[in-house]
Amino acid sequence: MGAKVRYIEAVRQGLRSSLLDDPAVIVLGEDVRHGGPFGATKGLADEFGKERILDTPISEGAVVGMATGAAATGLRPVVEIMFVDFVTLAMDQLVNHAAKLCFMTGGLLRAPITVRVQGGVSGRFGAQHSQSLEAWFVHTPGLKVVAPAFPGDARKLLEAAVTDDNPVVFVEHRGLYWLKGEMTGDEPASGSIVRRHGDDVTIVSYSKMVHEALAAADSLGAEGIECEVIDLRWLAPLDLEPAVASLRRTGRAVVAHEAVMTGGVGAEVVARLQSTPGVRPNAPIARVGAPFAPVGAAPHLEDAFVPGSGDIVRAVRGLLGEAPPGPISRREGSP
Amino acid sequence: MRRLGVWDPWEQAGPLFFATLPARGRILSASEMGGYPGWSPVLHNDPSRSVLRFRMTGRDLVADQEILARMWLVRAFEEKVSELYAAGRIAGLIHLGIGQEGSAVGTCAALLPGDYVFGTHRSHAHAIAKGADLRRLMAEIAGRATGYCKGKGGSMHISAPEVGFVTATGVVAGAIPLALGAALSSVTRNQGRVAVAFFGDGAGQSGAFHESLNLAALWKLPVVLVCENNGYVEFSPLSAHTVVERLADYASVYSIPAVTVDGGDVLAVRHAARQAADTARKGHGPSFVEVLTHRLRGHYEGDPATYRKLSEREEWTQRDPVARFAGYLSGLGVASETLDEIEAAARTQVAGAAEQALADPPARPADVTGDVYV
Numbered sequence: 001m002g003a004k005v006r007y008i009e010a011v012r013q014g015l016r017s018s019l020l021d022d023p024a025v026i027v028l029g030e031d032v033r034h035g036g037p038f039g040a041t042k043g044l045a046d047e048f049g050k051e052r053i054l055d056t057p058i059s060e061g062a063v064v065g066m067a068t069g070a071a072a073t074g075l076r077p078v079v080e081i082m083f084v085d086f087v088t089l090a091m092d093q094l095v096n097h098a099a100k101l102c103f104m105t106g107g108l109l110r111a112p113i114t115v116r117v118q119g120g121v122s123g124r125f126g127a128q129h130s131q132s133l134e135a136w137f138v139h140t141p142g143l144k145v146v147a148p149a150f151p152g153d154a155r156k157l158l159e160a161a162v163t164d165d166n167p168v169v170f171v172e173h174r175g176l177y178w179l180k181g182e183m184t185g186d187e188p189a190s191g192s193i194v195r196r197h198g199d200d201v202t203i204v205s206y207s208k209m210v211h212e213a214l215a216a217a218d219s220l221g222a223e224g225i226e227c228e229v230i231d232l233r234w235l236a237p238l239d240l241e242p243a244v245a246s247l248r249r250t251g252r253a254v255v256a257h258e259a260v261m262t263g264g265v266g267a268e269v270v271a272r273l274q275s276t277p278g279v280r281p282n283a284p285i286a287r288v289g290a291p292f293a294p295v296g297a298a299p300h301l302e303d304a305f306v307p308g309s310g311d312i313v314r315a316v317r318g319l320l321g322e323a324p325p326g327p328i329s330r331r332e333g334s335p
Numbered sequence: 336m337r338r339l340g341v342w343d344p345w346e347q348a349g350p351l352f353f354a355t356l357p358a359r360g361r362i363l364s365a366s367e368m369g370g371y372p373g374w375s376p377v378l379h380n381d382p383s384r385s386v387l388r389f390r391m392t393g394r395d396l397v398a399d400q401e402i403l404a405r406m407w408l409v410r411a412f413e414e415k416v417s418e419l420y421a422a423g424r425i426a427g428l429i430h431l432g433i434g435q436e437g438s439a440v441g442t443c444a445a446l447l448p449g450d451y452v453f454g455t456h457r458s459h460a461h462a463i464a465k466g467a468d469l470r471r472l473m474a475e476i477a478g479r480a481t482g483y484c485k486g487k488g489g490s491m492h493i494s495a496p497e498v499g500f501v502t503a504t505g506v507v508a509g510a511i512p513l514a515l516g517a518a519l520s521s522v523t524r525n526q527g528r529v530a531v532a533f534f535g536d537g538a539g540q541s542g543a544f545h546e547s548l549n550l551a552a553l554w555k556l557p558v559v560l561v562c563e564n565n566g567y568v569e570f571s572p573l574s575a576h577t578v579v580e581r582l583a584d585y586a587s588v589y590s591i592p593a594v595t596v597d598g599g600d601v602l603a604v605r606h607a608a609r610q611a612a613d614t615a616r617k618g619h620g621p622s623f624v625e626v627l628t629h630r631l632r633g634h635y636e637g638d639p640a641t642y643r644k645l646s647e648r649e650e651w652t653q654r655d656p657v658a659r660f661a662g663y664l665s666g667l668g669v670a671s672e673t674l675d676e677i678e679a680a681a682r683t684q685v686a687g688a689a690e691q692a693l694a695d696p697p698a699r700p701a702d703v704t705g706d707v708y709v
Contacts, residue, residue, distance in 0.1 A: 026523060051523060057553065062512040062546035069516020069530075072501060073451065075523060077516075092543070096506050097513065105494040105502060106485035107706040141707045165709040237708075 002184055008177040010151035011040045011116070014158030015078060019048050022076055025162060028054045028063055029080030029116075036080060038118070038177055060086050064115060065093035068167070071111045072101060078162060084119030084171070085128050091136075098167040099142030114161045114168045120208055120258055121290075121306040122175035126297035132207075132259035132290075137169045138236045138268065145235040147171035149210035151181035153233060160189035171235075173208040173258075191239040194246070198226030201316050202246040202253040204269055206232040209256050209288075209307070216312035227316060235265055243269070244276050251282035252319040256312050261289025286315040399664055400677060402444055402601055406436040406657045407681035409460045412469060413632075415689050416459065416476060416490075420636045424693060425477050429490045432460035434631035437656030438563050439464040441604025442531060442624070445612050446499070451517040451530040453510040454503035456491040457630070461503070461533050467495035469688035479695040486698030487706065508538035511547040511560070518556040518615075529615040531559045531608075537568035539582045548621075552589040555620035559611040560586070562625045563598065569634050570642050586623035598628030599654040629654065 005013070018025045027041060027048075033055045035042035045053040056063045060081060067077035081087050087094065094115065101111040121130045137145045144166050148154045154172070161168035187193055195210060196217050203213040210231045217227035228246045232238065247253045253273060255266040270285045288311045295305045413433045419425040432439060439460035443452065446465070454461040462472055467483070475482025476490045483494055491505035501517060504510040514532035521528035538544045539562065551558050562583070568576045579585065586593035592614065596607045604626055611622030629651040633640035640648075661674050 024524075054554075057546070057549060059546035059550060061543050062515065062550050065509070065512025065543065065547075066516040066519060066550065069453070069501075069513030069518075070520045070523075071516070072513065073517045073520040075516075075520050092506055092509060093512060097504065097509055100492075101502065102709055103706045104484060104488045104492040105496075105706075106483065106487045107709070108484065108494050108496050109502060110709045112709075144708070 002182065004180040005151055005183055006177065007151045007154050007172075007179045007181070008038050008040055010154040010181070010183065011158060011172060012042060012044070013183070014155040014162075015041060015044060016047070017155075018076075018078070018159055018162040019044065019052060021159075022163075024074060024076045025078065026052045026054060026070070026075055027078045027080070028056050028067055030056055030058055030082050032056075032080055037082060038174070040080065040116070060089035061093050064090035064113070065097060067113045067115075068093060068098040068101065068111045071098075071113045071167075072109045076112050076114075076162060078114045078116060081115060081117045083129050084117035084133050085131050087115070087117055087133065090115075094137075094143070094167070094169075095140050099140050101142075102166070103142055110165050111167045112162075112165045114158070114164075114170055116158075116170045116172060118172040118174050118177075120173040120175050121295055121302060122173070124297055124299055124302055127294035130295045130302075132257065134169070134171050134235055135259060135264050138238075138265055142167065143236060144168040145171065146233060147173070147207040147235055148233060149173075149176070149207050149231050151179060152183050152185045155183060156185070156187075156189050157233065171207060175208050176211075179211075191234065192230055192232045192242050194228060194242050195231045196227065196229040198228040198250070200226045200250055200252070201319055202228045202230065202243060202250045203256060203312060203316070204230045204232060204243045204253060204273075205256045206235060206265075207258065209258050212307070212309040213256055213312055215309035216316065219309065219313060220316055225316065225320065232269075238269070238272070240269065240272055240276070243273060244279060247273055247279055247281060251280075252285075252316075253281060254286045254288060254312060254315045254319065256288035256307065256315070258307060259289060260292055261287055262292050264289050283319045286319055288312050288315050399602075399660075399667075400669065400673070402440055402605070403657075403660055403664060403674070404677050404681060405440045405444070405464060406601060406660060407678045408469070408685065409436045409439060409463045410657050411678075411682045411685040412463055412473070412688075413459060415473070415685050417632070417636060419477070419689065419693070427476075427478075427489050428456075429476070429636040430457040430634065431632045431636060432457050432630065434651065434655065435563060435565065435598065435628045436460055437601040437604050437660070438561065438598045438626040438628050439533075441598075441601040442533070442559075442561050442608040442626075444601075444605045445608035446529065446531065448499060449526070449528050450499055450612070451514065451521075451528060452500045453514040453517070453530065453532045454493070454500065455507070455510065455533055455535060456503070456505045457535070458493060458503040458533065459490070462493050462495050462500045465495065465500040466498035467493075467500055469685060470691050471495070473689050473692035474695050477692055478698050479692055480698050480702075481692070481695040482698070485702060485706075508534055508541035508543040508547075510534070511538065511543055512550075514558055515547055515551055515556055518551070518558040519554070521557055527616060529557045529559060529612045531561055531612075533561045533563060535568070536562060536564040536566065536573050536582055537576065538562070539579070539585055540577050545585075548586065548589045548591060548623075551621040552591050555618065557615035557618070558621045559608060559615055560591070560621060560623045561608070562623065563628050564625055565628050565630050567630075567634070567643070570638070572642075581625065583623055583625040591621050591623050593623035593625065595625040595627060598626035599656045599659055601656055601660050628656075631655065
């Protein structure tokens with residue numbers, strides 16, 4: 001076992017190893033030569049030169065489009081979008097161009113770009129710097145979406161994203177950047193993973209919510225309720241095999257994410273689990289997510305908005321008949 | 336169309352080349368503009384309009400006939416598409432480039448085979464000008480499995496990468512950033528290739544356009560920005576979209592050298608494109624070529640184009656780039672039989688390609704989810 005490294009450093013290592021492995025890999029983004037706001041690209045310009053580490057203007061649309069054009073003609077660009085909230089400015093290029101290039105050309109062209117985005121609620125940054133927008137990408141045929149929860153995965157899955165011949169949106173959670181973890185592990189870079197075993201209730205999650213799920217499972221475990229925690233990792237394509245296997249055993253499941261619950265990835269996961277032949281849950285699958293609202297900047301508002309381990313515990317208790325069942329978000333109001 | 340006033344009457348014999356000098360941009364000198372063999376420099380400089388005029392001398396008649404042949408291929412192809420659409424044998428949203436052949440053929444005649452071209456929703460002409468296979472292109476537009484993109488692209492999303500026509504986009508201004516990327520790719524991989532982005536006048540008011548011009552200038556990317564200004568943004572005159580009269584002026588803000596050329600004059604377009612491509616290839620960065628052109632059809636097939644005055648259409652028909660160039664060659668002594676043969680050969684070739692394409696099997700429903708991922 002090697003030394004533990006922080007999530008953000010794992011991202012940096014993933015970028016570095018990708019740059020070392022393939023001269024076609026370039027990194028584009030705002031202030032990336034200086035390391036970016038969180039240090040994900042620190043030192044890369046010194047090591048790989050300004051030709052491969054490219055500082056861009058604040059022009060997300062043109063930069064993602066440029067990356068797509070470069071990818072179609074032989075490069076393997078990694079774009080850093082400083083906050084996922086700003087990906088809105090690049091949605092035409094991402095959704096209409098990168099995602100559809102392979103399909104619309106009948107496979108003549110491909111767009112192997114990796115778009116790193118970071119988001120999630122952390123630090124009282126307010127409604128335009130705290131979102132979880134992954135459902136938009138999952139809804140777009142042609143994009144792959146990955147949301148690692150652990151430093152080891154951050155590196156391994158980033159390397160996998162860069163070598164993938166499809167456009168990949170790599171979703172980082174800012175609240176995980178300073179989390180330390182092992183860099184080793186034999187898990188494959190594809191598919192979902194069981195993070196904790198248990199026979200009573202299945203909890204399916206991804207990104208930072210996996211840690212909330214593990215905390216909930218620990219607290220319930222102290223009472224003798226054993227939860228199995230599944231880390232989806234890749235949201236597109238979605239690998240539900242471990243979740244299905246777990247649900248067959250437990251008969252109960254909670255799907256939890258930090259994103260707004262309405263129209264979220266959780267809805268897709270629940271629908272697929274319930275329609276899997278042979279899966280007959282003992283209770284309706286519960287969902288945990290954020291309320292249908294932007295997040296307020298004030299600490300009290302942010303705390304009231306973001307779902308956490310307490311909500312997952314409540315959902316599990318609901319499934320076990322210990323609390324009223326139904327969707328759990330911090331505030332009612334999901335339409 | 337007030338701006339028509341800047342053009343000299345065609346009957347002065349010999350194509351004219353117009354260069355609008357950006358107010359704040361790099362000003363092209365007369366010697367630079369006349370430096371290309373076959374071109375003699377300035378007749379006069381009209382300071383009130385900042386328009387330079389050039390007259391051509393001495394021609395390579397064989398090369399010129401190849402250009403005419405390529406223009407006829409485009410014209411014949413587009414007319415065939417129109418005919419098949421009217422007959423219900425082609426479906427979809429079809430935008431034809433009839434009348435804009437001078438821009439497509441003139442630009443692509445200045446490029447090397449390895450150069451990249453990116454197009455728009457109106458790009459059949461660009462693909463053909465770059466050398467796309469007519470049968471595969473027609474098959475694509477006609478929804479056949481044998482089309483370039485297996486029928487998944489259709490008229491607006493054509494691709495012929497083997498000849499450097501990378502892709503086209505149905506989103507206005509959408510392909511400009513893609514062209515920048517290809518240019519970046521060429522620089523990074525030291526390939527010496529140039530990327531061309533075709534776009535229309537409507538693109539000039541978009542964010543993607545301005546972001547791209549800024550980036551291309553900032554990074555000195557080897558890209559040629561070809562604005563096909565046909566005066567109409569879909570169904571509205573350009574004046575309803577912007578107070579900027581000369582779209583080449585946009586370039587001057589970003590210190591990108593810009594010229595405005597008469598798109599009815601294929602040689603003028605080629606000359607401007609060659610200057611721009613040379614500039615890019617030498618590592619001097621992007622250029623902007625505004626081509627004043629006109630589509631002789633509506634915005635899309637089925638658009639009656641009632642928003643255009645009849646007199647205006649007639650005037651433009653007289654500026655038809657194919658007829659003009661044929662007339663010019665005739666004036667240089669090319670036999671009318673030769674000119675007729677060039678047209679007939681193009682029509683025969685297109686008819687054969689269309690016949691084959693329409694006999695091909697339709698796109699396969701079983702392939703509906705294929706190519707979503709590589």
